[in-house]
Amino acid sequence: MSSGASRADGPHGSGGRAGSGDGARSSGPAAPAGTNAGEAGDDVVGSPGSPAPTVRWAGTEAFLLDCGSLPEVVRWHAHLAAHPFPGQVDVLAAATTVLVSFASARTARAGASAVGSVAPAESAGEQGRTVEIPVVYDGEDLAEVARLTGLGERGVVEAHTGALWTAAFGGFAPGFTYLVADGDPLDVPRRDSPRTAVPAGSVALAGTFSAVYPRSSPGGWQLIGRTDAVLWDETREPPALIRPGDTVRYRAVRELVTVADDATVAPARPSPAAHALVVEAPGMQTLVQDLGRPGLGDLGVPSSGAADRASAAQANRLVGNDAPAEVLEVTLGGLSLTARGHHVLALTGAPVTGTITRSADPSPTESGLSTTTAGATRAGTAADGDPATATARTAPASDTEPPVDTASAVDAAPSGHVRSVPFCAPFALYDGERLRLDTASRGLRCCVAVRGGLDLPEVLGSRSTDVLSGTGPDPVAAGDELPVHPVPAGRAVGLPEPPEVEIQDRGETAVLRIVPGPRDDWFTPESLAALTGRTWRVATNSNRVGVRFEEPQDGPALERSRTEELASEGVVTGSLQVPHSGVPVLFLADHPVTGGYPVIAVVAPRDLPLAAQLAPGTDVRFEVAEVADTARTSPPQSTPSQPTPDQTTRTGESA
Numbered sequence: 001m002s003s004g005a006s007r008a009d010g011p012h013g014s015g016g017r018a019g020s021g022d023g024a025r026s027s028g029p030a031a032p033a034g035t036n037a038g039e040a041g042d043d044v045v046g047s048p049g050s051p052a053p054t055v056r057w058a059g060t061e062a063f064l065l066d067c068g069s070l071p072e073v074v075r076w077h078a079h080l081a082a083h084p085f086p087g088q089v090d091v092l093a094a095a096t097t098v099l100v101s102f103a104s105a106r107t108a109r110a111g112a113s114a115v116g117s118v119a120p121a122e123s124a125g126e127q128g129r130t131v132e133i134p135v136v137y138d139g140e141d142l143a144e145v146a147r148l149t150g151l152g153e154r155g156v157v158e159a160h161t162g163a164l165w166t167a168a169f170g171g172f173a174p175g176f177t178y179l180v181a182d183g184d185p186l187d188v189p190r191r192d193s194p195r196t197a198v199p200a201g202s203v204a205l206a207g208t209f210s211a212v213y214p215r216s217s218p219g220g221w222q223l224i225g226r227t228d229a230v231l232w233d234e235t236r237e238p239p240a241l242i243r244p245g246d247t248v249r250y251r252a253v254r255e256l257v258t259v260a261d262d263a264t265v266a267p268a269r270p271s272p273a274a275h276a277l278v279v280e281a282p283g284m285q286t287l288v289q290d291l292g293r294p295g296l297g298d299l300g301v302p303s304s305g306a307a308d309r310a311s312a313a314q315a316n317r318l319v320g321n322d323a324p325a326e327v328l329e330v331t332l333g334g335l336s337l338t339a340r341g342h343h344v345l346a347l348t349g350a351p352v353t354g355t356i357t358r359s360a361d362p363s364p365t366e367s368g369l370s371t372t373t374a375g376a377t378r379a380g381t382a383a384d385g386d387p388a389t390a391t392a393r394t395a396p397a398s399d400t401e402p403p404v405d406t407a408s409a410v411d412a413a414p415s416g417h418v419r420s421v422p423f424c425a426p427f428a429l430y431d432g433e434r435l436r437l438d439t440a441s442r443g444l445r446c447c448v449a450v451r452g453g454l455d456l457p458e459v460l461g462s463r464s465t466d467v468l469s470g471t472g473p474d475p476v477a478a479g480d481e482l483p484v485h486p487v488p489a490g491r492a493v494g495l496p497e498p499p500e501v502e503i504q505d506r507g508e509t510a511v512l513r514i515v516p517g518p519r520d521d522w523f524t525p526e527s528l529a530a531l532t533g534r535t536w537r538v539a540t541n542s543n544r545v546g547v548r549f550e551e552p553q554d555g556p557a558l559e560r561s562r563t564e565e566l567a568s569e570g571v572v573t574g575s576l577q578v579p580h581s582g583v584p585v586l587f588l589a590d591h592p593v594t595g596g597y598p599v600i601a602v603v604a605p606r607d608l609p610l611a612a613q614l615a616p617g618t619d620v621r622f623e624v625a626e627v628a629d630t631a632r633t634s635p636p637q638s639t640p641s642q643p644t645p646d647q648t649t650r651t652g653e654s655a
Contacts, residue, residue: 053065053066053067053068053072053076053098053115055112055115056097056517056518056519057112057515057517057518058099058517058518058570058571058572058575058599058602059515059572059574059575059602059603059604059605060105060108060515060602060605061101061102061103061104061105061108061605062099062100062101062102062108062572063099063100063108063111063112063518064097064098064099064100064518064569064570065097065098065099065100065115066096066097067096067097067098068096069096070095070096070168070180073093073094073095073096073097073098073168073169074093074168074244074245075120075122076098076118076120077091077093077098077169077244078245079118079120079121080098080100080118080120081298085100085102085107085110085111086107086110086111087102087103087104087106087107087108087110087111088100088101088102088107088111089101089102089103089294089295090294090295090296090297090303091297091298092169092171092297092298092570092593092594093168093169093244093298094169094171094567094568094570094594095169095178095567095568095569096567096569097567097569097570098570099297099569099571099572101294101297101572105605128167128243128244128245128246128247129243129246129247130246130247130248131241131242131246131247131248131249132248132249132250132251133212133227133229133248133249133250133251134227134228134229134251134253134256135160135161135203135226135227135250135251135252135253136225136226136227136252136253136254136255136256137153137156137157137203137224137225137252138225138226139202139203139204139222139223139224139225139226140223141191141222141223141224142156142224142225144222145186145188145205145222145224148188148189149186149187149188156186156224157224157252159185159186160185160186160205160210160224160250161249161250161251161252162185163181163182163183163185163186164181164182164248164249165179165180165181165210165247165248165249165250166179166180166181166245166246166247166248167243167244167245167246167247167248168180168209169244169298169568170240170243170244170297170298170299170300170593171300171568171592171593171594172300172592173213173214173217173232173300173469174214174232174239174240174299174300174301174469174471175214175215175231175232175239175240175241175242175299175300176212176213176214176231176300177212177231177240177242177243177244177246177300178209178211178568179209179210179211179242179248180208180209180210181208181210184208186205186208186210187207187208188205188206188207188222189207190206190207190220190221190222191220191221191222193220194218194219194220195218195219195220196218197216197217197218198213198216198217198218198219198221198223199213199216199226200214200215200216201213201227201228201229201231202219202223202225202226203223203224203225203226203227203250204219204221204222204223204224205221205222206220206221206222210250212227212229212231212242213231214231214232215232215470226256227256228256229241234459234460234471238299239299239460240299240300243298243299244298272340272481273340273455273481273483274340274341275340275341275343275452275484275486276340276341276481276482276483276484277337277338277339277340277343277450277454277482277484278337278338278339278340278479278480278481278482279335279337279476279477279478279479279480279481279482280336280337280338280434280478281334281335281478282334282335282475282476282477282478282480283330283331283332283333283334283335283336283437284331284332284333284334285330285475286329286330286331286335286475286476287328287329287464287465287467287473287475287476287544288326288327288328288329288454288456288463288465288472288476288482289304289305289306289307289312289326289327289328289329289447289463289465290305290306290312290324290325290326290327290462290463290464291305291306291309291312291324291462291464292306292464292589293305293459293461293462293464293466293471296460297570297593300469300593301460301466301469301471301593302466302468302469302589302592302593303573303589304462304464304465304466304468304472304589304590305462305464305589306327306329306447306464306589307329307445307544307588307589307612308349308445308501308609308612308613309608309609310500310501310609311348311349311445311447311500311501311609312327312329312348312349312447312449313500314348314424314447314497314499314500315327315346315347315348315349315447315448316449316453317494318346318348318424318425318426318449318493318494318496318497319344319345319346319426319449319450319493319494320344320426320451320487320491320492320493320494321449321451321452321453321491325449325452326453326454326456326463327447327448327449328447328448328454328476328482329349329445329446329447330352330437330445330447330448331444331445332350332439332440332444332615333350333437333438333439333440333446334437334438334439335435335436335437335448335476336434336435336436336437337429337434337435338432338433338434338435339429339430339431339432339433339434340431340432340481341431341484342428342429342430342431343428343429343430343450343451343484344427344428344429344450344451344493345426345427345428345429345435345448345449345451346424346425346426346427346448347422347423347424347437347446347447348423348424348446348447348449348499348500349443349445349446349447349499349501349613350440350441350442350443350444350445350446350503350613351423351440351441351442351443351446351499351503352423352437352438352439352440352441352446353420353421353423353437353438353441354420354421354435354436354437355418355419355420355421355435355436356418356419356420356421356427356429356433356434356435356436357418357433357434358417358432358433358434421435421437422496423499424496424497424498424499424500425496425497426493426494426496441506442503442504442506443501443503443615444612444613444614444615445612445613450484451484451487451493452484452485452486452487453484453485454482454483454484454485455483455484455485456473456482456483457473459471459472459473466590467543467544467545467590468544468545468590468591468592469590500609501609501610501613502610503610503613504618506615508619509535509619509620509621510610510614510618510619510621511620511621511622511623512586512603512604512607512610512611512620512621512622512623513603513604513606513607513622513623513624513625513626514531514532514576514601514602514603514604514622514623514624514625515601515602515604515624515625516528516600516601517599517601517602518599518602519566519598519599519600520601521561521562522560522562522566522598522600523558523559523560523561523578523598523600524559524560524561526559527558527559527560527582527600528600530555530556530558531558531576531584531600531601531622532621532622532623532624534552534554534555534621535554535619535620535621536549536550536584536619536620536621536622537549537550537617537618537619538550538614538615538616538617538618538619538620539616540616540617542614542616543588543590544588544589544590545587545588545590545591545592546577546585546586546587546588546591547585547586547588547611548583548585549583549584549585549586549620550583551583552583556582557582557583558578558582558583558584558600559582560578560598565596566596566597566598567596568594568595568596569594569595570593570594570595571587571591571592571593571594571595571599572587572602573587573588573589573591573608574586574587574602574603574604574605574607574611575587575591575595575599575602575603576599576600576601576602576603576622577595577597577598577599577600578597578598578600579597580597584600586603586611588611588612589612601622604625
């Protein structure tokens with residue numbers, strides 16, 4: 001599957017200039033079902049005497065505040081960052097809007113109702129820092145910028161260095177920050193033809209904005225210089241050199257001098273973990289995922305996390321982990337693992353079959369003793385992730401595989417035979433055994449949880465792999481050793497369950513429920529009808545960034561009623577963004593935090609796990625969601641192995 005993504009509104013796009021927003025009120029049904037008066041899809045709210053932003057719903061758990069101008073965006077963003085609403089997860093400034101995201105539809109509705117009573121101060125929040133950027137002004141487009149502005153090359157440099165630039169908002173990529181200056185000293189269009197690769201450290205202009213590319217990437221901004229300043233460093237606190245609210249001064253220099261650190265030494269190679277999973281083959285793609293890193297949108301960092309969050313939470317529940325624990329997200333199967341120490345695993349998501357065999361080369365702990373990551377050797381216990389107690393209350397996974405219910409049974413690990421792997425049920429993987437997964441029978445992504453979770457370094461508070469920004473662990477590769485956390489005492493595994501996500505059979509049509517907006521008023525009535533009236537087929541270049549669809553054969557693609565460029569604005573997971581081709585792109589976990597194309601609708605939260613399972617060639621239909629369809633089913637943080645009387649199933653029926 002292709003790694004290409006739909007266009008974010010960044011340096012390589014044509015949209016995103018401040019002031020290109022419409023300021024008009026949407027006539028589309030953008031409000032989530034169940035809103036009260038004053039919470040309609042596009043409501044003018046605000047305090048007397050202050051500009052009244054328009055509320056545009058982006059699904060059921062987020063809304064855009066359409067502020068109309070960048071100064072108003074800065075004012076509202078600073079206030080909501082310093083004084084968040086209850087349940088607020090993230091607040092993201094853009095050119096003319098502020099995206100406010102919540103943990104649930106209920107808290108989002110409460111936040112929308114409260115907006116009308118908010119009166120942000122003119123200077124809300126704390127003043128940012130002052131950052132100085134040394135620049136060698138020898139960019140490839142300096143002469144062209146001099147011609148466009150009529151200032152000459154020296155005049156461009158003087159205007160650029162003489163202005164005080166303010167960091168207005170982030171986006172496009174981690175560390176990329178849009179800078180503005182009073183009086184708009186330099187206003188130039190983007191290049192007609194974007195470059196396929198702009199070097200990291202390039203200092204650039206587009207519209208009235210200035211910015212520095214934090215890493216090499218495609219881009220259409222005008223390049224006027226270069227710097228050796230490190231805009232983004234995950235090991236630094238904070239990782240972004242420039243954050244919204246900071247003041248930036250550019251300083252002209254003749255050359256950049258980078259001093260090498262001769263004392264830097266390569267990190268010592270870690271010793272093999274005694275309690276781990278060793279990767280023999282990763283399949284098409286295997287990534288480490290958890291529940292992601294929300295709240296960093298201002299820095300250009302997507303939330304990321306498991307694409308099918310419901311199945312990831314279920315896999316963790318089955319092995320006795322908390323919902324945020326790490327899982328392996330396996331695309332289309334093919335993963336092969338060998339156990340070092342005893343483990344309990346579970347498979348969920350896309351249905352897969354698999355087999356467990358005895359490895360030809362036993363690991364050092366094959367004697368029946370389990371070794372913890374701290375190096376202490378003892379008989380297998382739950383703290384080690386040993387199946388001795390982990391599977392004590394687990395029902396048989398099949399008629400041929402009785403439950404393991406004593407420590408002696410674990411020490412007598414099976415050998416010399418092949419056994420099948422259960423689906424949506426915990427199972428033991430003994431020291432030295434090898435697990436091989438077949439290709440998924442339907443769906444796309446299988447989640448593999450291991451009791452204890454994976455003991456890998458955190459990056460920005462998460463162990464998720466973000467394929468868009470490159471944040472987090474590298475994709476799993478053959479030969480990787482994945483250490484496993486010790487298991488806290490007293491944690492029991494779960495009983496077998498039905499799959500959390502009902503995935504249609506191959507050849508059947510998947511149905512996704514949607515909430516129109518926030519920019520449905522940018523499209524013709526015929527296009528709105530076509531979105532739900534036709535069948536869309538998933539294209540092969542889909543990935544974790546977004547689901548792409550093939551060009552429809554039964555009529556024209558979606559057409560806009562408005563042709564101007566949309567100002568950069570925040571987008572949420574599940575957004576159906578429509579580029580100029582008229583074929584929508586459904587954003588998934590690793591989507592860019594801002595976009596420059598209008599979003600016609602957002603997939604209801606409870607259908608996002610199914611959206612993550614759409615394999616190439618799958619037919620999809622969209623339906624406007626009813627009131628009861630929009631609620632999110634939140635995964636519990638931890639679930640006992642035995643249901644209690646007040647527990648309910650995922651369908652709302654009594655367990």
